[in-house]
Amino acid sequence: MKNYSTITVNQGSSLILDNTAANNNDRLSDQTTINLNGGTLRLIGNAGGSTETVGVVAPQNLFTSTIESDTTGGGSAQLNLEGLTVGGNQATTNFVGGGTALSASGQNQIDILQNPIGANFP
Secondary structure, X not given: XXXXXXXXXXXXXXXEEEOOOOOOOOOOOOOOEEEEEEOEEEEEOOOOXXXXXXXXXXXXXXXXXXXXEXXXXXXXXXXXXXXXXXXXXXXXXXXXXXXXXXXXXXXEEEEEOOOOEXXXXX
């Protein structure tokens, strides 16, 4: 999927980067923009550890979207978002950690590499 500049994930759909059976830390180009129209972006890590970097993730207005990172076995999972650009003031994004809770420096992380644009964090 490295030849796509933009991927749109609609409501009820998921883009799953599954490393359970075989680890591939570069499934998407680091510049691929992902528009979430109520869909889910999910990384499933490998027992040996997984890291994936994607481009800007853009949750869209009037939708609730999910960004999820799951650990497998004793491995780590790190999902790096080049940026987060919210498509309106009524976009909601759930950040979910599966297997191991999300943390800033622990086994399961979702990291935003540049300051979010248009986001209000509580």
